Amino acid sequence: MAFRREITSQLRIMRLDIEERPGLWPSMHVGPTGSVKEADDSWSHPLVEPRNKDWPRIVIESAVAESMPRLRQGASWWINNSNGQVQIVILISVHKDSKRIVFEKYFPKPSVPFNTGAQFRTAYIPDLIATTEVCYGDDPPTVRGPSVTLEFQRLVGRKPVLSEKDVILWPELLLEIAEDIFEHDGFPPLRLARYSAPHMLTSHLNSGGAHTPNAR
Helix, strand or coil: HHHHHHHHHHHCCCCCCCHHCCCCCCCCCCCCCCEEEECCEEECCCCCHHHCCCCCCEEEEEHHHHHHHHHHHHHHHHHHHHHCCCCCCEEEECCCCCCEEEEEEEEEEEEEEEEECCCEEEEEEEEEEEEEEEEEECCCCCCEECCCECCCHHHHCCCCCCCCCCCCCCCCHHHHHHHHHHHHCCCCCCHHHCCCCHCCCCCCCCCEEEEEECCC
C-alpha cells in the first residue's frame, strides 16, 4: 500500500528506532456503545504507548465520490469513539468521471463536555485541517492545495529531534497515485505501489498553492 510504504520509507530515512516506528494496526474496532468499524488502513505503536493500545493513531478511509458523506461520518466515528486518541484521519474521495481525487485531513477537536451519568467527559469532533485536490483530468494535471502531511508528533507520539520531521506526500507522488487510479484502474488508492519516493524529488508544494508536473 502506497501510504504505508511511504510512511515506513520516510521514517526509516530518519533512522527512527524500530520500537518507535508506527506499525500496521488491526483495522476492526469496537466503540464504547458496541458499534463496529473497519478502516482501510491504520497505524499505531503499542510498544511505546500501551495505554493507547485499543486505538490507532492514524486512520485512512477511501471511497468513490458519492460516498464522501459516509466517509465524513466515519471520521467523526473514529475521533469521537476513540475519545481523541485517533490523532489524524485522512479521507480519500475518488471522482472517476472528472478524474479528480480529494484528500481531507482531520484532527480531533475538543467539544462541549457532557455528563455520562457517572462523570463528565469531553467529546471530540473532527476538525478539518486541510483539503488537497488532485486534478488528473486537467491539461496538464495539477495539484491544488497543500501536500498531504502526517505530522511527526501525531504519528510517533513525541516531538521530532535532529533529522526527524513530518511525513509528507508530495504532489509528484499524489499525481502518480492518480495516474494509477485513472490509467490502470488501481482502486482503492491504498493498494497502489507504483510511485517514486518523495524524498528523492526536488520540488514541493507551498501551502495553498497549485503544482503542475514536468512535461512527460
